[in-house]
Amino acid sequence: MAVSASMVKELRDRTGLGMMECKKALNEANGDIELAIEELRKSSGMKAAKKAGRTAADGVVTTKVAEDGSYGVVVEVNSETDFAAREPGFQAFAALVTDKVFATKETDIAALMAGELESAREALVQKIGENIGVRRALVVTAEDGVVDSYVHSNNRIAVLVALKGGDAELARDVAMHVAAVNPRVAKAEDMPAEEIAKEREIFTAQAAESGKPAEIIEKMIDGRIRKFLSESSLVDQAFVKDPEVTVGKLLKNSSADIQSFVRFEVGEGIEKEEVDFAAEVAAQLKG
Numbered sequence: 001m002a003v004s005a006s007m008v009k010e011l012r013d014r015t016g017l018g019m020m021e022c023k024k025a026l027n028e029a030n031g032d033i034e035l036a037i038e039e040l041r042k043s044s045g046m047k048a049a050k051k052a053g054r055t056a057a058d059g060v061v062t063t064k065v066a067e068d069g070s071y072g073v074v075v076e077v078n079s080e081t082d083f084a085a086r087e088p089g090f091q092a093f094a095a096l097v098t099d100k101v102f103a104t105k106e107t108d109i110a111a112l113m114a115g116e117l118e119s120a121r122e123a124l125v126q127k128i129g130e131n132i133g134v135r136r137a138l139v140v141t142a143e144d145g146v147v148d149s150y151v152h153s154n155n156r157i158a159v160l161v162a163l164k165g166g167d168a169e170l171a172r173d174v175a176m177h178v179a180a181v182n183p184r185v186a187k188a189e190d191m192p193a194e195e196i197a198k199e200r201e202i203f204t205a206q207a208a209e210s211g212k213p214a215e216i217i218e219k220m221i222d223g224r225i226r227k228f229l230s231e232s233s234l235v236d237q238a239f240v241k242d243p244e245v246t247v248g249k250l251l252k253n254s255s256a257d258i259q260s261f262v263r264f265e266v267g268e269g270i271e272k273e274e275v276d277f278a279a280e281v282a283a284q285l286k287g
Helices: 006-015 017-029 033-041 046-048 089-104 109-111 118-126 166-183 191-208 214-232 247-253 277-286
Strands: 057-066 071-079 133-141 146-153 159-165 242-246 256-264
Touching: 006 017, 006 033, 006 146, 006 242, 046 109, 046 133, 046 277, 057 089, 057 146, 057 159, 071 089, 071 146, 071 159, 089 109, 089 133, 118 133, 133 159, 133 256, 146 166, 159 166, 166 247, 166 256, 191 214, 242 247, 247 256
Parallel strands: none
Antiparallel strands: 057 071, 071 133, 146 159, 159 256
16 A cells, blocks of 8 residues: 555654654555554654653753854753653753754754754653653844843743843843743833733723723723733833842943843643543553
8 A cells, every 4th residue: 555645644643753764664564554553562662652642841941142142042841740851861962952953043843853863852752751852942143232041940941131232141130030020021012912902901891890980991991001011021120139120221221222032931831631640540450
């Protein structure tokens, strides 16, 4: 039987193995996907693939910044547990991935992992016994300025900040603030219009219950929107190391301005599977 691209995709989806390995297995099984899976299960590569469906929402975030401060990268590498994330082999793999992103500026994960990195990942899965994955990577570049980073001591929050003007120390201080406070945008004007509209809708519904005149309600809503933008915007927030000044004032005092920032937190946005271990054990015993 001829092996089609859709068959290869299905086998990849079901096993998590590479395209060439799946194509070879299908050819050897004459296009029989179930037989191909049986044969793959006998191979060492399948040990890694059997983990592929498990949620990897733990892990580490890492950064690397050019010596001249012209650009930096931030990467998230996931494991299933914090225990695995502390394993020296896992940390070495995360550093290897970060070095490649730094050298190539490649942020497409499929392209990044093709070849040696994917082989290293599969070997690590077999060694640790957990699903390991590279989730995302970004490059931040400074134009006429400097990039620096901050990684929290638990390696679960990492920030890159690009400044126009200023120096690495200032960029690092702002990155520390972003790690601690987690602003939504750099400046109020950067807030997406749909976000503002959504907040206005919420505030309007809340204010309508006050029974106040329409003109007063409108002023209340405008005031809440201004507060929302102020609290969500980096430059308007009180600087975490000196609440007497805003981040914007801190930057202005050094003749600097924010160009961009990016904040990675391990596992953010990943829906974690809640496991009832007692029920799982009971089901296994019953089976």
